[in-house]
Amino acid sequence: MLENWNLKVRNNFFKKLTNKIDQISEQPESCSQSTEFDGLFKCVVTKQTTFYYRINFDKNEIEIITVFDTRQNPDKLEKYLK
Numbered sequence: 001m002l003e004n005w006n007l008k009v010r011n012n013f014f015k016k017l018t019n020k021i022d023q024i025s026e027q028p029e030s031c032s033q034s035t036e037f038d039g040l041f042k043c044v045v046t047k048q049t050t051f052y053y054r055i056n057f058d059k060n061e062i063e064i065i066t067v068f069d070t071r072q073n074p075d076k077l078e079k080y081l082k
Contacts, residue, residue: 013046020045021064028055028062037081040065052081 005013020043023030031043040052051067066080
């Protein structure tokens with residue numbers, strides 16, 4: 001997928017993604033909780049890209065479950081999150 005992006009677009013996306021990961025590292029509950037999937041948070045990176053993550057407070061960890069292209073059929077998301 002990334003090989004289809006030009007360098008400027010790729011770098012811009014990675015900057016946005018990194019900023020969001022830094023944000024949730026500092027403030028894990030700053031994104032909204034998913035209404036569709038219990039125990040998961042939904043972080044919008046761009047209009048077309050969202051990632052879902054969970055917080056493990058016992059281990060002091062954040063686990064990114066999937067990065068999802070929102071232009072896809074949302075039913076595909078279930079196979080990654082269930």
